[in-house]
Amino acid sequence: MKKIAVTALSGLLIFGTMTVQQQSPAFAAPNPIVVENQQPGSTAWQLGPNVADDAHGQIQGYASATSVNQGESLTLYVTVNPAQQYTIDIYRIGSYSGSGGRLRSHVPGLSGTPQPTCPTDATTGIIVCNWSPGYTFTVPSDWTSGIYLAQLTNAAGWQSYVIFAVKDGRPAAFVYQQPVNTYQAYNNYPDNGTSFHDPNGTGKSLYGWNSYGAQTPGTNDWRAVKVSFDRPYSGAGVATFFTFEYNLIRWLEGNGYDVTYTTDVDTHANGALLQNHKGFFSTGHDEYWSNGMYDAVQAARDVGVNLAFFGANAVYWQVRYESSASGVPNRVMVCYKDASIDPVQGPLTTVQWRQPPVNRPEQSLLGIQFMDEVNWNKSDGTINTWPYVVTNSSHWIYAGTGFKDGDSVPGLVFYEMDRYQSNFPGPTGGTNQTFLSHSNYLNWENPPKPEYQQTSIYQAPSGAWVFAAGTMVWSWGLDNYYESYKDARIQQMTVNLLNAFLNGAPKTVHDLKLTAPTTVTAGQAFNITVVAEDAQGSPVPGYTGTVHFASGDTASGVVLPPDSTLANGQGTFSVTLATTGSQTLTVSDAANALSTTATLTVSAQHGAASHFVLATTATPTSGKAFSFTVTAQDSSGNTDPSYSGTVHFTSTDTSSGVQLPADATLTSGAGTFSATLIKAGAETITATDTVTASITGGLNVTVGGAGATRLALTTTATPTAGAAFSFTVTAQDSSGNTDPTYAGTVHFTSTDTSSGVVLPADTTLANGIGTFSATLIRAGAQTITGTDTATASITGALSASVRAAAATRIGLATSATPRAGTAFSLTATALDPYGNTDTSYAGTVHFTTTDASVGVVLPANSTLASGTGTFSATLIKAGAQTITATDMANATITGGLSVTVRAASATLLALATGNSTPTAGTAFSFSVTAKDPYGNTDTAYAGRVHFTTTDTSSGVVLPADATLANGTGTFSATLIKAGAQTITARDTVTATIAGTLSVTVKPGAAASLTLIAPATVTASQSFSVTVTAKDAYGNVATGYRGAVHFTSSDILATLPADYTFTSGDAGTRNFSVTLVTVTTQTVTVTDTANGALTASAQINVKLPLLP
Structure with missing residues (x-):
């Protein structure tokens, strides 16, 4: 015995047990898939450890078409880096008894070279590789339709794939659509970036997250708006084929299904051919569809072709095709993803199918549509999956699986998920839509949010079934190649689906038919018949549901059958009804949502009255009379027209003004009466036989008010x-x-x-x-x-x-204008966000201030009484200051008081100048400021200031007595005597308000030279003379740097050489002179540059004393 899901017989599959005997091909009429998979397989199609990458391009390639017919030629374009020989091994992918592939061609000894870099179009981002052909071959007629991998291997051992489909045009039972559009949409060849949006990378796809280089104009993103099939798929060259599709192919072919293979491009170009098949498979990640694809698949459905969407996120983006630059049709795929930048407007605009102006939500075709992405990427690098959870397990698709509602299958909710979205229309003309799962998961948001997945099946008016898995990894439940989630129940479920595609769905119950007599007698049993029927009214012998009986007659004495099953879809049951008149019988199957009702007439038959029934159609109003009826009934609820007793009335409303009927008899067991109640609300009127108190009944009413006032x-x-x-x-x-x-x-x-x-x-x-x-x-x-x-x-x-809300801030206020050094009063109030005083505030308030001066006095840490308090503070520094109060436990509860501190009265005058070394005889500026004891300017100072100085020289100029403006004034003075001097300012009334400015007066520029020499000298003996430069005021001109020249009336004199004064001379210097001629002589010194600077000395020269 070999565990398989189905038996292969000429491509047709039947429902069966989970373990069946697989027939030998010798006893079957095998289809081409069965024959193909009986051939010897190979595992060599799998790449070794050296897989080529885009950054180095060791060996990569692409095909001249995404698919090719038997007998047609296909060209492979290959780049090899560095130049070297390479081989091509072409494998067909299938089951092959588990090996997974079959070698169809080995091409050795090809010469490969690096192909040119593929340029990027700056306007659209499209990358097209204009490579030279590497290898061209004609597809043999015995190559069975399927997915083929051209395995490229260079001499250094690096490998990659070129993937393509081989078509045969055969009207096989099923047609498999390879989602090459989506391969290309995500293809960012060459994937050579080293970081997110690497400007040095060149690869681009229709997605910004894996695109590099420059942004594409109009998109505000790095993504392209066009992509070309004339380039390799990045990486190993197979996109997501092995992740989402390969398991399905292994299972389909391993179980002998008759399937032929095409691609998205074929559906677009030749969509009418889909109508040659019983079922169409959209597989894996099939996100990008053209208008031609959508129309073709919808048209196929509407003529009876069954559809199976074995992935999720299908039919999400609309694309257009364009020809390549060399004129090959459908080699460029266009998707702007934004109507505002797409040059084509209308039904072909490349936006989501559900968006304007396209407005063709995929849900109208699939029954569900993309909702969200699973939070699947764990921090440890493993994947996060969720279980598939079963609903509506009675549906025929679950036959033989053993599933019950709420059962789960691990691992099948992964990556992208679909579900029904009520804000979009459902299947166009679809009937019997059933949701087969409701699987909870967490989505990709941060933080993740709960979402759920649904699997859907519905039947179109054409009779075609449309199945949508709603999960990207349905194939994982069929085979364990990529992940180990294979489940025999999912396999059986898929078998049931494909069998329905081939042979029609098993007969199911459409409704329950109830047959009963039209007239029966109350209290007497009668028979009814229940038959489970299909939509055509034929019995369904296989029906195994449980039927439940109910009746509109709820009186005592009614006998209904217990919940029961039907034998061969039929059953006869006994029923007894009790109430005369028109009554109903209902039979239902809640588990299968089936229900039917029959109406019968029950003839009169009554016993003696056992109770009263009081009824009214009125809604009583306080103080207003209303009508009600009293009926004498037997124990089965039938009227006793022979009742002759007297009825007495009472009420729960004991209010003044209540009016009840007087004791009365009934006519033919019934009577109509009037009553008035007063109290609004629930009240009761009770009727009781005056002789037999057990014959009684009540009327419960709700008394309405008399009208609002x-x-x-x-x-x-x-x-x-x-x-x-x-x-x-x-x-x-x-x-x-x-x-x-x-x-x-x-x-x-x-x-x-x-x-x-x-x-x-x-x-x-x-x-x-x-x-x-x-x-x-x-x-x-x-x-x-x-x-x-x-x-x-x-x-x-x-x-x-x-009540005030909790305090959020402290409000500080004062009516004072604080004066430096003088205490002033302020209030602190705990305020809520709306300015209300929080009288319950119990926090402790701490005070701080921007005034960091010595002498500042702030309140101690304090609590507030009923949310408010009055405090005293003393500030020192004049000007803008702030006092802040802050809750010591919650620093966000705070507030500030901004005040302008006035200075105290002036106690001194501060004199200052920017020129502490004025020049003698030159006016200089200085300021006088009235200051309080804390150094603040007293802007209110109104005193008169008098000036004096230590320089008593002639020519000294001091300011006249003056007042200050806003406590300050700027004045000019001229001092004469060089050296340390002071200027004193003093209030003319209060002498203690005074201040002094100390300066060092510099001498002015040299205005004269003086020459000091002895009155008498001895001939031929040297003597000293002193030369001094003086300013105009007689101060030594210490800054004099002139050069002096000496002359004499004594032509024999020895005079100093010309000399230039230095800073070390400080304006005066001694020189040595020798006179020779005895008489009165003159020595003169003159500035070499300014002849006006000159001085002379008369010297008496005497003879030396004789020895």
Whole structure:
């Protein structure tokens, strides 16, 4: 025995057990898939460890077409880096008894070279490889239709694939569509970036997240808007084929299904050929469809071709095809993904199928559509899957699986998920849509949110079945190649589906037929027949459901059959009804949503009266008479027309004004009476036989108010500012009864007119009562008033004492204008967000200030009494200052007081200058500022200032007595005497208000030279003379740097050489002179540059003393 799901017989599959005997091909009429998979297989199609990559391009290639017919030629374009020989091994992919592939061609010894870099179009982002052909071959006629892999291997051992489909045009039972559009949409060849959006990378796809280089104009993204099939698929060259499709192919071919293979491009170009098959398979990740594809598949469905979507996220984006630059049709795929930048507008605009202007949601074809992506990528690098959870397990597709509702299959909810979305239309003309699963998962958002997956099946009006897996990995449940989630129940479920595609779905119950007599007698048993029928009215012998019986006759004495099964879809049962008149019988099967009802007439037959039935059609109103009936009935609920007793009436309403009927007899067992009740609400009128008290009955009524005259507003809440609270409005009549018929509209107002107040919108009441929410802001006594918008007299008010919300800030205030060094008063108040005082605030407040001066006095840490407190503070520094109060436990509760501190009265004058070394005789500027004891400027100072100086020289100029403007003034003075000097300013009234400016007066520029020499010298003996440069005021011109030249009337004199004064001379220097000629001589010194600077000395030269 070999475990398989089905038996292969000429491509037709039948429902069977999970383990069956596989027939030998010798006993069957095998289809081409069966024959093909009996050939010797190979596992060598799998790549070794050295898989080529785009960055190095060791060996990669692409085909001249995505698919090729038997007998047609196909060209492979191959790049090899570096240049070397390579081989091509072409494998067909299938089952082959588990080996998975069959070698169909080995091509050795090909010469390969690096092909040119594939350029990127700057406008659309398209990348087209204009490579030279590497190998061209004609597909042999014995190559069975399928998915083929050209395995490329260079001499260094690097490998990759070129994938393509081989077609045979055969009207096989099933046609498999390879999703090459989606391969190409995600293809970012060459994937040579090293980081996200690497500007040095060149690869592009229709997605920004895996595209590199420059952004594509108009997209604000790196993605391309066109992609070309004339380039390799990135990486190993097979896109997601092995992830989502290979398991399905292994299972299909391993079980002998007759299938032929095509691609998206073929469906677009020759979609009418789909109608040659019984079933169409959309497989794997089949996200990108052209308008031609959608039309072709929909048309196939509408002529009876069954559809199976074995993936998810199918038919999501619309694309268009364009020819290549060399004119080959359908080699460029276009998808702008944004209607605003697509140059083609209308039904061919490349947006999501569900979006305008296309408006063809995929759900109308599949029955469900893409919803979300599973949060599948774990932090440890493994994948995260969720279980498939079964619903509607009675559906024929689950036959033989053993599934029950709520059963789960691990691993089948992964990657992208579909479900039904009620805001989009369902299947066009679809009937019997059933959701086969409801599988919960977490989506890709951060943080993840709960979502759910659904599998759908429905039958189109053409009779075609449409199955949508709603999960990307349905194939994982069929085979264990990629992941180990194979499940025999999913295999059987898929067998059932494909068998229905081939032979029609098994007969199912459409309804239950109930046959019963049209007239029966109360209290007497009679037979009914129940038959399970299909939609054509034929019995369904295989029906195994349980039927349940119910009747509109609920009287005592009714006998219904217990829940039962049917024998061969039919059953006869006994029923007894008790109530005369028209009655109903219903038979149903809740598990299969089946139900049918029959109406019968039960003839009169009654016993003696055992009770009264009181009834009314009225809704009583307080104070108004209403009519009711009394009927004497037997134990089966039949009227006793022979009853002759006397009826007495009582009521639960004991209010003044209640009126009940007098004791009375009935006519033919029935009577009509009038009563008036007063109290609104639930009340009862009881009728009792005056002789036999057990013959009794009650009428329960709800008495309505007489008509609203006021509105009553109530609440149990104590409102808090800013917090919504609930209150009730009741429409009451004058007696305080609720008027449930009140239909007026209530308008709300409030005494609280603060910003942020929220009152209910104008509204009606339900049964005279309504509960509403309001938010008030201002603390204290407030009122909400409700008034009828049409009748202002119908009004009412709710008085509430609004509490402040919890304090969120401290409000500081003062009425003072603080003066430096003088204490002033301030208040601190705990305020909620709306400015209300939080009287319950119990925090401790800490005070700080921007004034860091010595002498500042702030309040100690303090609590507030009933949310407020008064404190004293002393600031020192004049100008803008802030005092801040902060809760010591919650620093967000804080507040500041901004004040302008005035200076205290002036106690001194501060003199300052920017020129501390004025030049003698030159005016310089200085300022005088009136300062208080803390160094603040007293802008209010109004005193008069008098100036004196230590320089008593002639020519000194001091300011006249003056006042200051805003406590300060700028003045000019001229000092004469070089050296340390002071200027003193003093208030002319208060002498203690004074201040001094110390400066060092510099001499002016040299205005003269002096020459000091001895009055008498000895001839031929040297003596010293002193040369001094002086300014115009007689100060030594210490800055003099002139050069001096000496002359003499003594032509024999020895004079100093010309000399230039230096800073070390400080304006004066001694020189040595020798005179020779005895007489009075003159020595003169003159500035070499300024002859006006000169001085002379008369010297008496005497003879030396004789020895």
